[in-house]
Amino acid sequence: MNKIVVEGLKYKYPLSDTLALDDLSFQVKEGEFIGIIGKNSAGKSTLCQALVGLVPHFYKGAYGGKVFIDGLEVKNQTIADISLKVGMVFQNPFTQVTGSKMTVYEEIAFGLENIGIPRSEMIARIDYVLDLLKIEQVKDQNPFDLSGGQMQRMAIASIIAMKPDILVLDEPTSQLDPAGSEEVFQAIQSLSKQGITIILAEHKMEKVALYCHRVLLLDDGKMVDINTPGKIFSRGDLEQHGVAAPVYTRVCKELGVRKAGTSEFPVTLAEAESVLRGRKI
16 A cells, blocks of 8 residues: 655745756555665755645745645645644754753653643653653753754654654754664664654665665656665666765675675675675685
């Protein structure tokens, strides 16, 4: 079942002469974990915003094509209606902090209060996401006293607590150290395994290769390809689109080592170890 359908999506920001999104068409099945990659200004953030209705409802401009969420066309829905199905985590967590709550616990509860979740269920949801994102120890702190990494995990927790069917994340680990990034990716993977559809714009290719089911490659607003991590990162023209393959893939390319029986290079550490085991280097 397709959870997201994009048909001929085009978008141009006001006062811009070029399309930020240029005729994109693809589908995403329920429970899929899709990575969006591309150089800066490729259109990753704009696509994320189109999937949650900020384009065209908030960011005005020239808009064409169609985006469907669960069969409902985004253009014909309000942002409030879309937010009941799709949650978005922005790159900068400051954009998601309300500023009206004194503790992390209250901040996470804010959205649940607004949609009338019963108190007992609210507590259960908050306790779950605090544990999932490893921020239970800061639940009584002021959100603005948190580190950047802790604040980002709080922002993610606030969205996950709303139980969206689809989670859109725009470079959610950009503020995190490697350990924090890994915790967030494992949490996102756990949500994917529970059936939540994940759309992730990310620059950390090793993480994309490890966790994503498919990868969408953008360049100058155009969709170059959408395929498995192995297919995408084995492309010979990847660097021409401003993207460096995972380090394991680059090493194996230099050595001319491909996965057995395929034209693909290894894209994860485990795959690289498997094909290199017993080989003299």
